[in-house]
Amino acid sequence: xxxMDQLIERCIKxxxxxxxxxxxxxxxxxxxxxxxxxxxQQEAEDILQESFIKVFDRIKGFTKKAKLETWIHKIVxxxxxxxxxxxxxxxxxxxxxxxxxxxxxxxxxxxxSLDELLEMIRELPTGCQVIFNLFAIEGYNHRExxxxxxxxxxxxxxxxxxxxxxxxxxxxxxxxHYG
Amino acid sequence: xxxxxxxLWRSAFENAAIMPPEKVWDKIxxxxxxxxxxxxxxxxxxxxxxAAASVSLAIGFGIYTVYNANKPTLNExxxxxxxxxxxxxxxxNPETKEELLTxxxxxxxxxxEDEKISIDKNSQAIELLKDETRLQKQNAQNPKIVSNEExxxxxxxxxxxxxxxxQRLDWPTLKSIKIDVHxxxxxxxxxxxxxxxxxxxxxxxGLNVGTGTVNSEPGSIFGVADAAPSGGFSNQGRNQPMNxxxxxxxxxxxxxxxxxxxxxxxxxxxxxxTVQSADATTNAFYEDANNQTKTPVLYSELAGDFIGDxxxxxxxxxxxxxxxxxxxxxxxxxxxxxxxxxxxxSGIATDIFLKNKLTSNTAGFEDVVVxxxxxxxxxxxxxxxxxxTEVGYKLGKHYNLSLEPSLKAxxxxxxxxxxxxxxxxxxxxxxxKLRYVFGI
Numbered sequence: 001x002x003x004m005d006q007l008i009e010r011c012i013k014x015x016x017x018x019x020x021x022x023x024x025x026x027x028x029x030x031x032x033x034x035x036x037x038x039x040x041q042q043e044a045e046d047i048l049q050e051s052f053i054k055v056f057d058r059i060k061g062f063t064k065k066a067k068l069e070t071w072i073h074k075i076v077x078x079x080x081x082x083x084x085x086x087x088x089x090x091x092x093x094x095x096x097x098x099x100x101x102x103x104x105x106x107x108x109x110x111x112x113s114l115d116e117l118l119e120m121i122r123e124l125p126t127g128c129q130v131i132f133n134l135f136a137i138e139g140y141n142h143r144e145x146x147x148x149x150x151x152x153x154x155x156x157x158x159x160x161x162x163x164x165x166x167x168x169x170x171x172x173x174x175x176x177h178y179g
Numbered sequence: 180x181x182x183x184x185x186x187l188w189r190s191a192f193e194n195a196a197i198m199p200p201e202k203v204w205d206k207i208x209x210x211x212x213x214x215x216x217x218x219x220x221x222x223x224x225x226x227x228x229x230a231a232a233s234v235s236l237a238i239g240f241g242i243y244t245v246y247n248a249n250k251p252t253l254n255e256x257x258x259x260x261x262x263x264x265x266x267x268x269x270x271x272n273p274e275t276k277e278e279l280l281t282x283x284x285x286x287x288x289x290x291x292e293d294e295k296i297s298i299d300k301n302s303q304a305i306e307l308l309k310d311e312t313r314l315q316k317q318n319a320q321n322p323k324i325v326s327n328e329e330x331x332x333x334x335x336x337x338x339x340x341x342x343x344x345x346q347r348l349d350w351p352t353l354k355s356i357k358i359d360v361h362x363x364x365x366x367x368x369x370x371x372x373x374x375x376x377x378x379x380x381x382x383x384x385g386l387n388v389g390t391g392t393v394n395s396e397p398g399s400i401f402g403v404a405d406a407a408p409s410g411g412f413s414n415q416g417r418n419q420p421m422n423x424x425x426x427x428x429x430x431x432x433x434x435x436x437x438x439x440x441x442x443x444x445x446x447x448x449x450x451x452x453t454v455q456s457a458d459a460t461t462n463a464f465y466e467d468a469n470n471q472t473k474t475p476v477l478y479s480e481l482a483g484d485f486i487g488d489x490x491x492x493x494x495x496x497x498x499x500x501x502x503x504x505x506x507x508x509x510x511x512x513x514x515x516x517x518x519x520x521x522x523x524x525s526g527i528a529t530d531i532f533l534k535n536k537l538t539s540n541t542a543g544f545e546d547v548v549v550x551x552x553x554x555x556x557x558x559x560x561x562x563x564x565x566x567x568t569e570v571g572y573k574l575g576k577h578y579n580l581s582l583e584p585s586l587k588a589x590x591x592x593x594x595x596x597x598x599x600x601x602x603x604x605x606x607x608x609x610x611x612k613l614r615y616v617f618g619i
Contacts, residue, residue, distance in 0.1 A: 016425065019211065023204055028196035035197065045203050052207050109187050114195050117188075136185040137192055164184075 004068060011059050019056055026069060027052070030076045032114075036121055036133050037080035047083055051076040077138065081148065084130050108171065120170050128163035135160050208423060215426065229568070236514070236523070383437040383445075383579070383614045391585075391608025393427035393455050420463035420489060422477055424499065427457035429606060431505070437614070443513040445522065451505040453530075455606075459497040459537075463489045464544060473544045477537055478556070478600060496540040504531040507565055520571040520579065528563045528587060555595075562590045563604075569612070579614045 001009075010018030030051065034044040054075050062071055109117060121129060130149070134140045135156070140148070142156040149156070433451030440446050463476040465488065475495045509526030535557065537547040551559040564587070571581030589603040 014215070016208070016211070020204065020208075023207065027203070028198050029194070031197050031199040031203075032192060032195040036192070045199060048199055049203050049206050049210075053210050056207075056211060109191055112191075114191070114197075117191055136188045139185075139189065 005064075008059060008062065008064075008068065011056060022055070023052055026072050029069070030072060032118070033073060033076045034080060035118055036137065037077070037084060037130060039122055039126075043083070047076065047080050051079045054079065077134075081130065084126060085149075112171075120167055123170070124163050124166055127159050128166065131156055131159040132163035132167070136163075205421070205423075212423070212425075380439040382617045383435075384617070385435055385579075385612055385614035387431075387433050387435050387449070387451070387583075387610050387612040389429075389431045389451075389583075389585075389608050389610030391429045391431075391606050393429055393457070393604050393606040420461065420476070420491070422459065422461040422463070424459040424477070425457050427455040427499075427501075427604075427606075429453055429455040429608065431608070431610065433505070435612060435614070437511075443516065445511040445513065445524075447507070447509045447511060447524065447526075449507055451507065453503045453505050454500060455503070455604075456498060456500040459499045460494045461497060462491045462494060464492060464495065466490050474547055475537060475539055475541075475544045494541070495544055498536075498538040498540060500536050500538070502533040502536075504533055505529070506531070509565055509567070511569070518573050520569075520573065520581070522569045522571070524565070524567045524569065526565045527590075528565045530561050530563065532557050532559050532561070532593075557593055558595055561593050563587045564590055571612075571614075577616050579612075579616060581612045581614070583610045583612060584608070585610065 007018055007022055011022055027048065031044065031048050034047040034051070035041070038044045038047060051072070055072055058075075062068065112120075121132065124132060131145055134145045134148070135142065142153040142160070145151075145156040146153040431451050431453040433449050435447060435449030437445050437447040459477055461475055461477045465474045465476060466472070467474070473490075475497055476489060477497060477499060505528050507526060507528040509524040511522040511524035513520060513522050515521040532551050532555070535549040535555075539546055549555050549557070551557070565585060566587075567583050567585035569581045569583040571579045573579050585608050586605070587608065588605045592601040592603055594600055594602055
């Protein structure tokens with residue numbers, strides 16, 4: 001039994017110290033995930049809190065087929081999507097004009113810090129922000145995103161295109177700003 | 180191009196990490212603690228149902244027992260018959276006394292369809308036969324006392340009477356028996372009283388050990404997790420007291436005494452030393468500038484007017500322990516009283532507060548000891564309701580080993596009147612009792 005298996009077993013027994021250890025192991029990475037899907041830090045904190053409560057509630061059912069980190073990551077994403085679902089319902093996403101991709105507009109992001117990249121994503125409109133996260137960072141395809149968010153694949157594509165366009169604009173602005 | 184760009188974004192966030200504020204964990208901790216107390220409440224509800232069902236059952240059995248105890252038994256009917264005979268005899272010529280008594284006996288037994296006799300044949304007659312066997316053993320040298328017409332049992336003990344009664348059920352051999360009513364009557368009662376004293380109401384005494392948990396739900400003495408306001412627990416310079424406390428674990432050792440007060444009812448009491456211990460954290464402390472000592476404060480609500488003098492630090496780890504002397508008084512009903520016994524009990528426990536000690540597990544902070552008295556925020560004595568169910572096993576004639584799950588709920592707050600917090604602990608425990616039964 002690995003140290004991680006032992007930690008999981010202790011969490012299943014409800015040992016608070018073990019739960020804290022697990023939280024310490026993954027909370028920093030998961031906080032970034034929560035921040036990517038939210039606008040305000042308090043919102044991200046709430047998502048992180050809700051996610052870890054779900055983790056401790058459901059850890060008994062963790063099958064160990066996937067890595068624990070991947071499993072927790074999915075819980076955080078789903079919690080964030082649930083959190084955004086209300087907003088998406090209030091501001092429904094519709095197809096937007098798909099822009100023609102310009103090779104010159106390739107996003108050069110390596111020059112930016114994590115905080116700057118996070119800020120750019122968090123400034124996107126909610127629909128674009130969610131779809132950009134799911135497509136560009138989590139690696140879901142548009143069909144999967146459509147299913148998850150109960151929208152059409154076309155809407156997902158157009159929202160992603162819009163997100164990309166907005167980010168490119170922002171990157172250009174930043175590069176001009178920094179000279 | 181998408182793939183390339185996406186890979187850039189993905190790798191930018193792949194191992195990205197930002198430490199969340201400590202207050203996130205504090206909130207998670209509080210929610211988990213509330214959930215635990217929720218499941219504790221469910222367990223308590225189960226025990227409450229069990230206790231209610233047990234009490235109802237015990238009351239039912241009690242009513243049934245009392246109702247049946249008021250029905251005349253064969254013994255009582257015989258005594259009653261004897262009394263009638265005696266009355267009749269007194270009115271009659273003393274010379275006809277024997278004849279009348281014999282005829283009374285004849286009358287009773289000549290009617291085997293008589294309801295009283297036929298019912299008692301199945302129950303009490305068996306008891307009488309058992310008693311006869313026992314008495315025969317005691318009087319082995321004189322096993323046949325009643326034998327012929329010339330014999331008189333006037334100067335014999337209950338044995339003769341029981342034999343006579345037994346023989347009443349076997350009429351042909353009884354025809355010639357003569358009974359001295361006065362002596363038989365007296366002897367029989369004496370025997371019954373001795374039986375009760377000797378076998379039905381024994382005294383018991385023994386030792387018990389136990390362990391349990393004391394809940395951390397709000398309103399409990401160990402329940403202050405909900406008091407944590409939002410904000411960083413571990414942030415330096417905060418000016419709000421914050422504290423958490425886990426469920427307490429309790430250990431107890433004691434002595435117990437019990438006395439049967441009715442065939443199935445047992446009155447119990449005892450004396451028990453109990454230690455309840457819980458892990459706790461706080462950020463509040465007093466600093467004595469003169470002595471350069473720092474004293475942690477767990478229940479900041481109890482600081483009263485001095486709350487403004489508190490200082491705050493990062494988390495101070497503590498062990499909070501209470502020492503109590505408990506005097507339980509319980510009445511128990513024996514549902515099963517065979518080789519294996521099962522008893523349902525309820526009653527009141529008086530907890531005498533001996534000591535509260537906050538042991539600091541963080542360097543630089545002093546331990547705190549609170550003893551009973553006017554400076555203590557805790558009552559010297561407080562009362563709790565007790566419910567328990569006890570499953571025992573008789574080890575030989577005198578010993579009984581039993582396992583006793585119990586529920587104890589405070590009837591009022593553990594803190595003194597006028598304190599700003601109320602604490603009503605509810606605890607679940609399990610104990611082992613070893614008893615010696617006297618007088619069997």
